[in-house]
Amino acid sequence: MVKPTGRRGVPRGPPNPGSLPTDAAVRGGTPGSAAAYPDRVPTSPTPVPAVATVAVLLAAGAGTRLGRGPKALLPHRGGTLVAHVTRVLLAGGCDIVVVVLGAEAERVRAGSGIDDPRVRIVDNPGWSSGMASSLRVGVVAALDLAPARVVVAHVDQPGVVPDDVARLLAAHRPGRVTASRWTTSPARRARHEGRSEAENDPQVVFGVGRTPRWAHPLVLDAALAAPAAASAHGDHGARDFLRTHADLIDVVDHAGDGRDLDTDADLDLLDPADR
Template sequence: MVNTTAVLLAAGAGTRLGRGPKALLPFRGGTLVEHAAAVLEDGGCSDIVVVTGAGAPEVAALRKPGSVLARCRLVANGDWASGMGGSFRLGVAAAPGSNVLVALVDQPGVTPGLVARLLARHHPGRVTAAGYRTGGHGLHRGHPIMFDPALAVWAAATSKGDAGARAFLRAHPGLVDLVDCSDVFDGADLDTEADLHLLDG
C-alpha cells in the first residue's frame, strides 16, 4: 500500500485580506495552521508537511511539545512571494514515493470526514479531488486534492507562479476523479474581508 503525505500549503502573506499571514489567523482557540493540520491528522494523514513562507518563524514557534505541529514536518519556502507553485513543488519534493494530498490553510470548513472520504476513494494512477455543488453549475473541482505519486511529480514539474497544479489539471481532466463533498463543505476559502465570517465557526 502506498503511503499518503498531506501537504498543507500555508506560505502566503494574506495580502488581499490585509490581516497578515492567513496561517496565523486566530481560529477556535488556536491558529488556522494548527486547525488545518489537526483536521488532516484526524482525517487519517499520519505524515503531514506544512509549507510555510510569510510568518514561517511564527509558525515554527507553535511547534511546542505535544502540539499537532510538533508531529508535522515544516518546510520553509524562501521564495513564497512568487506564488503557490513553488510551495506545491517543495511539498511534493518532501514526499517522494507517496500519494500527495494537497490542502489549503485558508479553508477552515474542511472536516476530518472529508479528508477520510478522499483517502478512501482514491485509486492508483489517478487524481482525486473534492467536488462542490455551488452556484447551480454542477460539481466543480476544489481542494483538498490527492495525487498518485507519479502524477504529483508530473504536476509539480509543470507548476508555475501562483497556479499550483491548475495547468496540469486542466490539461489532463481525464485523470481526475471528483468526489462530491457538498454535504459537508461548500469549498469556500478565506480570501477577502467578505470571507471573514468563515472564522466564526
C-alpha cells in the same frame, strides 16, 4: 549444561552499557544488540518504510487581500488556523502532514502551536513568486517519505472537515487523481460572490457535462505528484496538469463550505469567537 563464566566464576551477561563504544551509542544500537556492533553482522541498507498518505499543506501566503498578516496564524477554535487544518488532515486519515511556510516563516513557525511528531514544517524562501513554488517544495518533502499518494490542501479552507478528507482517500484509486467539488448551495454562493443564483447554478460553476471544475483538497498518486508540481507556475498550482490529464481525475462531491478565506466577507468561516 554449565554456563560460560568470567574470570571469577560470574556468568557472562550482556556488556555493561557504560562499556559500549561511543560510536555504537551514536548509531543507536541497544546495548548488547547487533545494531550496536555493526562489524559483527553482515551490513546492508535498511529500507525506509513507506507511509500510505502524506499531505502537503500550503501555508506560505502573506494574506495580503485579507490584510491580517499570514492566514496561517489567524485564530480559530482555540488555536491557529494552520494547527486546525493540520489536525483535520491527520484526523481524516493522512499519516504525515508537510506544512509549507513562507511569509514571516519564523513567526508563523513559533506561533503555530503545532506540536505533533506527524507534522514536518518546511520553509519556501521563494514563496513570493506564487503558490507553485510552495507546491514544489512541499511535494519534494512529501516524496522523500516514499508515500503511495500525496494530498494537497490549502490553509485557508477552514470549512474542510475530517470526513471530507476521509471520503477523498476512500475514493482514491492508484494511478489517478481524486479532487474535491464543493456543492455549496447556489443561494449561499450567490450571496458570497455577489452574483445571481442562475450564474451560480452548480451546472455552470462546476461544468457538469463539460470539463469539471476541480478544487482542493485533492489526492495525487505519488507517481503523478512530481510532474504535477513541475508543471505548476505562478499562483495557478497544478491547474495546467489537471486540465491536460482530465481523463485521470475522479471527483468527490462535498456538501460543506469549501470557500477560501480571502476577504472580510469570508470571516464567517472562522469560529464566531475568533472573528
